[in-house]
Amino acid sequence: MASLIASLLLSSLALAAPAPAPAPSPPGIPSASTAQSQLAALTVAPQGSSEGYSRDLFPHWITTSGACNTRETVLNRDGTNLVIGSDCYPDSGSWYSPYDGATWTAASDVDIDHVVPLSNAWKSGASSWTTAKRQDFANDLQNPQLIAVTDNVNQAKGDSGPEEWKPPLQSYHCTYARMWIKVKYVYDLTVTQAEKNALVQMLDTC
Template sequence: MKRLAAALGILLALLVIGAASLRVDAPLTAVLPAAPSAPVTTAPPATTPPVLSALAIKGRAPMTGYARENFGQAWSDDVRVDGGRNGCDTRNDILRRDLIDPVIRPGTHGCLVESGLLPDPYSGERIEFVRGNDRVHIDHVVPLADAWAKGAQAWDDETRRDFANDPRNLQATAADLNRQKGAGDAATWQPPNKDHRCAYARQQIEVKAAYGLWITRAEHTALARELSRCR
């Protein structure tokens, strides 16, 4: 019994000492493990894509000597760009690419497009294409006249012909929008379909960078604006 009483006494003493060592006002972190820190996330800085920054900014050169014929025969297949020299003219190449379910005229070696449905990126509408109805045109994303005023005057004939038939610079669209655009650059014309303006700006930049064309200050501002709105 004496031994049991002694053991109980020691246990009681230890409990008293332990309770005294705990401070009621101790900070919570002293008795609870610290919560893991959340990962630090920062939004990437909004910067102008390097390819746009690399394009030279100059004024428009005079249009002296400009003519459509300077860019070779319309829709020539005799070009050095991808898709050229395939036995089909460029216009039908682009129609086959851009139309949904294009119908090809028999006996034309898979070339001549008779009909199809165009999901027009410029308007956001679907346009029925039937050969000869003049509802669908092929647009030069960077117009030939615009290119002439921004570097193409110095090119040789082959380069100008390649440029006029380069699939990167061609888009099937509504005829009325193609007429409305004319020779407008990004500062003077944008697709009515706002959801396509980002892609349109990128396409113009890609083409101008590939061919070493320059842009005006107003054009740079317009392209940078549309790029900043890309989703």
């Protein structure tokens, strides 16, 4: 009888436990097979110079609609159980970071990662773009270029490509590679041979 009661208690606790927050899923992530085709279509070339680069040349966190800027829009897209203020900033909620598997309950602990970093884009072809195109790239909500992740993980990534940095959670390597490839494909950015090799290896985990 005691074991039955204990079993029922455990069952009720399991039912009461909150489900883990879903991983954010930016729009436009291709299938693995489509990503392989897109990767094959990218131009392989040595990385260009960083001369002249500045984040200011990629105006970001612009107003997207009403009171919302791009950062707030992504926070609100990728969070769960949010209470959003009249200024569009989420006052409470939770954010699951698929890069490292952490969940945060303060928006200040979350960064919005540019999947393809602005500096990497500059050295891969964006140095010749207009400022308007660089602004579109830095605020792209139509492709898998922006995602809410743990702030210090994003800072550890910096402007590294996948040949130098990968998400700590290996289970996310497939999705990360597919996002990276899609962004480079849409914007016709080049990849280095080392970068391509790393992406092929990551797609092999799909």
